[in-house]
Amino acid sequence: MDVSEPILAEAVKIYKVLSNVNRIKILYFLENNEADVSSIVDHVQLAQPIVSHQLAILFRYQLVTRSKRGKHVYYCLDDPHILEMVNAMLGHVAHEIKHAPHPGRSI
């Protein structure tokens, strides 16, 4: 594959977005249903401002869409393809972790 700089830079940004447990959890919660902020808060067990903050990031990078109806804002996966890729990664990791878990140290 030819790796043009702008595309590469963009992909890296998306990887950054995905490199946070809370954001992935939110994405998974949105896998099958749209949901408003309150129910996301209930599900992921985080303070509301944190959820709103992460949602704003997911929105800015177009991983989710949002629509306001009344007092509630409903979020929805923008592109299920992203979640397929996350699934592939989780599958990969699940397989790999059995055989040779690497040290937990951070980057």
Next chain:
Amino acid sequence: MDVSEPILAEAVKIYKVLSNVNRIKILYFLENNEADVSSIVDHVQLAQPIVSHQLAILFRYQLVTRSKRGKHVYYCLDDPHILEMVNAMLGHVAHEIKHAPHPGRSI
């Protein structure tokens, strides 16, 4: 997919590893051939200590293997599957960026 915490945490770590342009460039350079540090340095146009540092991260997370022969250390993709996933992401981004590029602001 059921998202167990340890798997999720692991996946997030790998996303962190992938969320750096230099590391991705290195991975791509290793796509077809193994290479020693010097040739990687030549190719990605970065100072040698930076390349060594990024290689150490890629190695710690088992994205590459290394073998020392003489004075040289040769690095090699550990699992081409990772690169397939990166390819999928680049494809996704290439498609998406045409239609609706998002603001360049950082997370």
Next chain:
DNA sequence: ATTACATATGCGACATTTAATATATATTAA
């Protein structure tokens, strides 16, 4: 209008990441 509710935003403390410089280690050659 005022209140209550749902969500977003701003700010600060803290941790992490990047990349530069300098230095250390290991291997080979002379």
Next chain:
DNA sequence: TTAATATATATTAAATGTCGCATATGTAAT
């Protein structure tokens, strides 16, 4: 043993990310 080459590591500063708290905004009901 000394010098040269290849690579790795340590240290640091700047940038960025995380998350908690406080507060602002917007909407609806009374």
